Amino acid sequence: MNTYVPSTAAEQQEMLRSLGAESIEDLLQSVPKHLRLNRALNLPPGASEVELRRALGKMAAKNANLDEHLCFLGAGVYEHYIPAVVPHLVKRSEFYTAYTPYQPEMSQGMLQAIYEFQTLMCQLTGLDIANASLYDGSTAVAEAALLAVGPTNGRGTIVTTRAMDPQYRQVLHTYAHARGFDVQEAALDVRTGTTDLESLNSLMDDDTAAVIIQQPNFFGALEDVHTIEKIVHREDALYVVAISEPFSLGVLEPPGAYGADLAVGEGMALGNPVSYGGPGVGFFAAKKDYIRRMPGRLAGKTVDNRGQTGYVLTLQTREQHIRRERATSNICTNQALVALAATVYLASVGKEGFRDASAQSLQKAHYAQQHISRIPGFHTAFSGHFFNEFAITCPMPIYDLNLWLAEHGFIGGYDLARSYPELENTVLFCVTETRSKDEIDAFVSALADISQTVGAHS
Amino acid sequence: MNTYVPSTAAEQQEMLRSLGAESIEDLLQSVPKHLRLNRALNLPPGASEVELRRALGKMAAKNANLDEHLCFLGAGVYEHYIPAVVPHLVKRSEFYTAYTPYQPEMSQGMLQAIYEFQTLMCQLTGLDIANASLYDGSTAVAEAALLAVGPTNGRGTIVTTRAMDPQYRQVLHTYAHARGFDVQEAALDVRTGTTDLESLNSLMDDDTAAVIIQQPNFFGALEDVHTIEKIVHREDALYVVAISEPFSLGVLEPPGAYGADLAVGEGMALGNPVSYGGPGVGFFAAKKDYIRRMPGRLAGKTVDNRGQTGYVLTLQTREQHIRRERATSNICTNQALVALAATVYLASVGKEGFRDASAQSLQKAHYAQQHISRIPGFHTAFSGHFFNEFAITCPMPIYDLNLWLAEHGFIGGYDLARSYPELENTVLFCVTETRSKDEIDAFVSALADISQTVGAHS
Amino acid sequence: MSTESLIFEKGAPGRRGATLPALDVPEQALDALIPAALQRKTPASLPEVSEIELVRHYTHLSQRNFSVDTGFYPLGSCTMKYNPKINEEIQALPGFARIHPLQEESTAQGAIQMLYELEQYLCEIAGMQRFTLQPAAGAHGEITGLMVIKAYHESRGEGYRNVIIIPDNAHGTNPASATLADYQIEQVRSDARGNMDVEALKAVLNDHVAGIMMTNPNTLGVFDENIETIARLVHEAGGQLYYDGANANAILGITRPGDMGFDVVHLNLHKTCSVPHGGGGPGAGPIGVKEHLVPFLPGPLPAKNENGYFWEDVGEQSIGRVRANYGNFLALVRAYTYIRFHGPDGMRHISDSAILNANYIMHALKDAYELPYDRTCMHESVFSANWQKEHGIHATDVAKRLIDFNIHPPTIYFPLIVPEALMIEPTETETKETLDNFIAVMHQIAEEAKTNPNVLLEAPHFTPVGRLDQALAARKPDLCWVGA
Amino acid sequence: MSTESLIFEKGAPGRRGATLPALDVPEQALDALIPAALQRKTPASLPEVSEIELVRHYTHLSQRNFSVDTGFYPLGSCTMKYNPKINEEIQALPGFARIHPLQEESTAQGAIQMLYELEQYLCEIAGMQRFTLQPAAGAHGEITGLMVIKAYHESRGEGYRNVIIIPDNAHGTNPASATLADYQIEQVRSDARGNMDVEALKAVLNDHVAGIMMTNPNTLGVFDENIETIARLVHEAGGQLYYDGANANAILGITRPGDMGFDVVHLNLHKTCSVPHGGGGPGAGPIGVKEHLVPFLPGPLPAKNENGYFWEDVGEQSIGRVRANYGNFLALVRAYTYIRFHGPDGMRHISDSAILNANYIMHALKDAYELPYDRTCMHESVFSANWQKEHGIHATDVAKRLIDFNIHPPTIYFPLIVPEALMIEPTETETKETLDNFIAVMHQIAEEAKTNPNVLLEAPHFTPVGRLDQALAARKPDLCWVGA
């Protein structure tokens, strides 16, 4: 039997004897017999490490991974360069085998790292305060909505936009239905790939608790965040900016600078592998007015009984374990280790390096977009400015395109028709700083090849 | 410029100023100008991590690795199962970024681990003492010879055997020539694949400082260590047993039990990857009489000024930094981290697990040998007992066989003709506990296929 | 080692760690790509440190953090078991860590297969029909489960059901989740044996009840012997039963929530299935449901047909997604590896051993600490520091003193119904020596409480910082470094 | 945390960590496979511990070990620079870590290519014709180099040359290696500037001289300004010049041993090229030679032709192998990665910065400690604790006190010609703040030596163990645990 139980059968017998029991069965008296399983679980037989490596190695090998395939897919999950030092530090088991730092004296390491993460999120977003993490970008959006419709407010509608990540919107709707608030979506301007501001304007009224937009939006396009700010605040609504690509903050104005009240989003791309979409890390930053309405853990600086600086989890009266049904959120376990990776990542590349990665993503995406849009049959779908993602209409269904690309060593783009039926044969490509010019050129010429094939057939 | 130098140009200027210097050049006055390079080194331009991963990833991919190829090759370097916990612990950077533990108070971790390694080597070999490590198995053999011909003795000949690893013998000859002692090799009994004992006997005389045999020998075959013991000690020579496959010690009698004075060898297979043959770890165990003639570092237990147990490097008067030209060896840097991996490995599998791994290697090698020798054209080359390696004569040159096997996903065996011209078309296969029955069966049927092809052609 | 400055206080202008290759495409003017009004004016004031500074900083922080790998962590309700290193190795394979959630299904067959099989295993373990793997943690599972229950009632025209019943020993996430799903809470007291008081339950059952949330074993560490009655009563009242699986480490292969009568269950894979807690996360809190609730699960769900594995959309009745993509995938890989490692016998042995270890400790400490519910426990036991109070000692002081012995304190002040609670969960992965040492230390502390209470009140003594001023932290919140 | 028992003292009979799958081939009786006389009678009494015990044990041991990643390590002559993590990542690739040295060359093209290129880089750096990568460390390089020199003389009928000249400041491995190669040693003194005394050298030069072993910069940290004269004199006497590359971190891109006149050179890649020291090893000590010595190198050497890379056998004159296979391959992968990372400018910047840091410290400590050779230093400087002696303080006391400040002491009592030596090598990878802190601490210690010598004599104060009884360890050697 494979087990991590150290005690041997003999030791367990000895322990049982000390309890006056003969067998484990004696300890299970309070579990009614007929509720017992009374058979072995129907699971595959145990497998040793050697067997697991074989079996799971094979399973892993069935997936096309980004070491062996060049990725041009983003759509909410972004491949960026991870310095070797990041996993080295994050894998220190004092971090990953610890619980939430409930006993601060023996958990200063994690507490300080959380405080650093909070600070970094403030620096990136230009806001005053940030929490220790939420589950992911989509639930961070939902938590922002919950804050907005919370008790102090009385307003019951959240306005968002079709230009926001479809998955984020789905989650928002799920939470809205349960909590009992309304969500309305502004239309998409299919010319620019940005939110139709007239539509947005028309949805605003005195029940609008918050407006949630995404910058860059799902199409990679840049919203007119200044005009939107005016629209939102004119109605005294909360201005919430969602960010799924944190690298955009290297070159784009931070939400705090253009009047956002909350900035929430997904920080996975900072030092974490794409890992089939999880674990990521939701971040939640706000103006300091919202400090007592924040969801999730907050690490704060304080002093100890010897006058030394130290860190603790603070403002816990917001939280479920103290406030219970009146808590600001139900979150308990969060995504601390992913936040730690983001912290180490940002400290590793630093001020210059982060800006550089951001600028290189921008440049390379534009280089790729310009070359792809010159291929016969491939056209830029939207006229708006963009960061590192762009939509292209193609001469064929995207599913077919992607399968062909996969055979040639590429992970293609996101098929926009999956979420926007009106955008047929339109693909969303992403190019980050990880792609070299040679790789982009190879991708462009692969697309050119397929363009010829399709041309020949039609 | 890529660099791990933290100081910026501005900081370096400031430091120079504090020295009254204007540039680094001012600090280089004692290096004669015409001895200067006065040009940039002719090396490839610097490459960032991203580029290194790309370039070195490609280089690594050109090698057929043992994740993707099933290995049936040993011949001194053995693939064994490495529990995940071993690299996890050995990669803790407090271990690998430390120097030799010169300051024991701040290096108790490594010192204790060395003491544990020494103990484990004693337990495996059945001898009294062991050192902290030597470079590899071959140099451990050379050091054993150096001990034997050392000043206290006056004898000047080492007798070994053609059945010992050819590379070990080459190294022994190299050292022997430099130090000025003689090496003689007993003949091989080509029937059994073991040392010809008559030949060995005939080489013994009162100049014989030591006899060095290998168990199992290079062919995987088992020497008659008891008879050899009598031959050696009858002449008052040192009985040295070399071991390149430490897993043999799980089922084979330990050298200490059959009268060996020294047991030396290669411990790489314990918890370390095959890694193109290095780094390995030489081990050196001895009867306690030889304690002051041991080469290399020794960790010893002692007490501190508070009465607590602690560990130090001891008996340093044997060593080069104290005894200089009269040291027992010139070794300074050794293979500490590899020894640590061996320590963690042995502690991980433990008493039962090590015996199990050893026994499974034995069983699987015999299963493979029995099936391979039934294939038409394939014959067992030697009649001797063996541990987990065996020689097979094949119906074709081994080079061709191996290339064919490589194309079919196997790393074939060692071409014995490379070292023993008389053993044409003879291959040395190795099977360890890492090979499953299915894998062995697949290998056997691949050999059967080739046997048919060759049969068809001939 | 007693202070470590912030990463922001280290380094110097212009220093940096990792760098990128130079831009290799023709550079275009920033203004040509992004309107000036949308550009960042000044770079974020991120740290400027070299790699060696970075490494020393976070290595030092790690050394200032207690963890399972450095010592005993009997934190009740948290199941701080050993986190196997093979799980870490497997989840790091490029075929798992380096795949994109939106790449075509045909290029992710191994991933979908794994999740498909994991779902089956969890169904078998919990006695449920189907699971969604989306929830990122227990609390996330709770809100998801409550949404499912709500959708179910609505589908039957019973959307008016607006009450969730919660025992008085429930974890804080239970009521918080109920609020999130817009439910009112009815609290039901426990009886003297630590079971739910069935009469009290009856008193709150009516047709406004949407359901009940329970753990079993409950947070007192005991198995609720009335569970069948409770299930019958709640079902008769038209309610659904939600199982908070935080304590599932006690029941593997012994009994199943489904067989007890629960309709929805979440499992904290970061507890039961050894996913490392990560200093606070990520975890995984998948929820399983009985057949009648399957239509309401969030989608997509992993499925299989003759062409292979694929993501199947769920129907109209689904509550919708509760997060982007498929869950905390790498956490799920670890859980899958863990279950495959153990197999049926190994899984059962986990719970048997966890129960044995908990009872061993409980039995040995009874004479030194008050045990409010004195019955055989399951995987944890709840003591009280009540007896110590007369010496001016509280649960927190016992906790802080344990730190001096390199032992993480038990969970304290929870469950709320036990004053001065000390909730001790040793888990199955601890040795008898470790348990014996803990018992000895706890006895010593009980003794010290009488003879030398100051040594408790001043504890911990050997940590880099002493007791911290929580009040100050809350009164003048400093959550973000703004410069020296 | 003050004691950690041995792994042998942990666990219990029957416990175990990692296990294998059950044997899947038909089991045969042991006696049928191995004669009874050759069988092991009782299993080796290896530890019996569970995985959690194992992990805690070695994690605790790691916490009891100072390292570059945890603090400043100015250990002279050891070049304790930062060990980049990318090197660790690259060497762990299965294409490097999981390849067999004896697999056919066509299946190891990447490995041979890398070693081929690394050899070229090292030749360029050292100004040599060819390198062998076999030696596992510096001392291994030394004996290999001396064998090459010996074979060279023998090839010219000058096998009678039996003397190796060694400066009085040489590292212990130099004379020890010379003995191993059956040479006699002639020691030559240093002059007042720390250079080799040329007159003294002349006095020992004759036709029995096989060669001379030198470091340059030497172990006093200064560049020997007479090197050209020395090279000329030794060559005129028919001797060969061996360069001990332990100090090569001072010369990268500045000057080359080959250009100084050396015939053989070893490089300690674990010093100069950031291969981690591993708590004592493994390192890599490849040696390079000038053209006339190439025929004597051990083989095989990496080579390239139209079919790709291959291992080329060397000729009859070769000294033969000095180890099995091709060297400490994974250490070589790290060194290769390191050189590729830096490129020409980066390599030069290493030495410039190492020299600057060393001089910065030297300059700042001159007033507090005696500096026997007061000249601009290269990458390290050698002080003496002579001034402290009048207070009863020795170099060792200064060293032990540094430990209290989480700083690894300098190398002490070496080189032998400096009494109470303190040999300080900061390396290029330390920040100015770290150097300034070290300087401040060293000043404080110099002050304490006068005012409060006991605090030095009793140091270290905060380590898990205090000063250890070396004499006892040597008098009653306990090298192996034999049971409780």
Ligand SMILES: Cc1ncc(COP(=O)(O)O)c(C=O)c1O
């Ligand atoms: C009984 C109980 N329920 C629910 C939870 C919440 O689980 P999570 O932290 O995974 O959100 C916990 C966590 O401690 C718990 O102990």
Ligand SMILES: Cc1ncc(COP(=O)(O)O)c(C=O)c1O
């Ligand atoms: C000057 C000098 N020479 C030689 C050596 C020996 O090198 P290694 O330890 O690599 O054998 C050293 C090591 O400290 C040294 O400092």
